[in-house]
Amino acid sequence: MDMQGEQQVEVRLVYQITVADVAQAVRVRDSRLPAGRRRRWLLCGFGGVLVCFGGLAAFGPGTGSGPLATLIGGVLILALTLFGPQLTARAFAGLLAKAGETTALVTATGLQVSTKDTDTRIGWAAQPFYAETADTFVTLSIAKRAAAMTILPKRGAADPADIDRLRALLDQNLQRI
Known part of the structure; x- marks a missing residue:
């Protein structure tokens, strides 16, 4: 009283705390805070542009390894944007177990x-x-x-x-x- x-x-x-808890919290942070939303939109946009340019160039005449690398880079950026929260959470697994x-x-x-x-x-x-x-x-x-x-x-x-x-x-x- x-x-x-x-x-x-x-x-x-x-x-x-589990890895799933951390992944969920990182997703919440990235989706609800302005900086997280901005970062996600920029990464998705940049990855999408790379995929488009790399894809168009890779299947055009006289292609080399540059367009393919651009395409792969774009796909990697999009994948990291999608799986980033889970990867971040897994990086903390050892600390979580120790805590x-x-x-x-x-x-x-x-x-x-x-x-x-x-x-x-x-x-x-x-x-x-x-x-x-x-x-x-x-x-x-x-x-x-x-x-x-x-x-x-x-x-x-x-x-x-x-x-x-x-x-x-x-x-x-x-x-x-």
Whole structure:
């Protein structure tokens, strides 16, 4: 109870972050933040242009290896754009395994995330946005130089009512995107 007689709302989640959680969070970040959308559109556009020019040149008269390389480069850029979130998440697999079980305490003042080796306090101002997916809540910053995010898997809730309380806390303190 706080000094005004109101009960302090907090939600505790206990979970282990998976590669799938990270991939989902990266997809959310890339689709809902302006920089992510811009990067994805630019890569898709550039890859598409390379595929078109490379394809037209590769099947035209007097072709060499240049047009084929352009075509292959365009296909690779498009593939990386499509599979980039999964590849990024897989790069973190070793760190995720090392971190082990994570405990997140979400209160009116922010997040406290603890693993066996770390204890991090994140105020609401540091990550002022959040997105909800079927499996997770992802808090996000949109700083120009770095995009920070915290992944809160719904499976970490001890009680299904905790998910509604968590959503209410996030709605109170962050902007949903």
